[in-house]
Amino acid sequence: MTDFKLTTASFNDGDTLPYEQIYKGHGCDGGNISPDLKWENAPADTKSFAIIMHDPDAPVKNGWYHWIVLNIPSEITGFEKGQKIKSPMFETMTSFNETGYGGACPPIGHGIHHYNFVIYALDTTFDNSIKSKPPVEVEKEVQAHSLASAKVTAVYQR
Numbered sequence: 303m304t305d306f307k308l309t310t311a312s313f314n315d316g317d318t319l320p321y322e323q324i325y326k327g328h329g330c331d332g333g334n335i336s337p338d339l340k341w342e343n344a345p346a347d348t349k350s351f352a353i354i355m356h357d358p359d360a361p362v363k364n365g366w367y368h369w370i371v372l373n374i375p376s377e378i379t380g381f382e383k384g385q386k387i388k389s390p391m392f393e394t395m396t397s398f399n400e401t402g403y404g405g406a407c408p409p410i411g412h413g414i415h416h417y418n419f420v421i422y423a424l425d426t427t428f429d430n431s432i433k434s435k436p437p438v439e440v441e442k443e444v445q446a447h448s449l450a451s452a453k454v455t456a457v458y459q460r
Contacts, residue, residue: 308452312337319456325407336403340380345449348423359415366397367437406458
């Protein structure tokens with residue numbers, strides 16, 4: 303089997319995150335639109351997918367969680383740019399204390415930050431009780447049920 307893979311047409315792996323994916327607020331003036339994402343070669347026994355966008359370079363404990371989407375049906379293989387999240391999928395709280403996509407907005411002068419978009423193929427789906435957990439705990443739950451994961455990374459600084 304070929305490796306589980308995540309790609310996007312919005313940027314190349316390692317490139318600067320485009321204006322569209324930058325946060326609008328907190329001093330940033332981007333489009334705050336999630337990128338298109340496409341994944342392939344998931345394990346055959348995948349029950350659902352999860353997407354987590356995380357900045358490990360943020361100057362806070364555990365980094366900054368920008369987007370968490372759970373219960374993506376196993377037959378879905380991609381998201382359009384600005385994808386609307388509908389049931390059975392749902393988003394959990396981010397480090398912005400809101401749900402939904404929150405683009406990059408690192409502190410001015412803090413240097414280059416890495417924005418990891420990770421797709422997880424999972425052996426389960428989650429119930430609504432996970433929505434009350436902080437992002438780092440949600441990520442731990444996701445990783446505990448991961449059959450495979452794939453990542454694409456962009457960078458950004460102000």
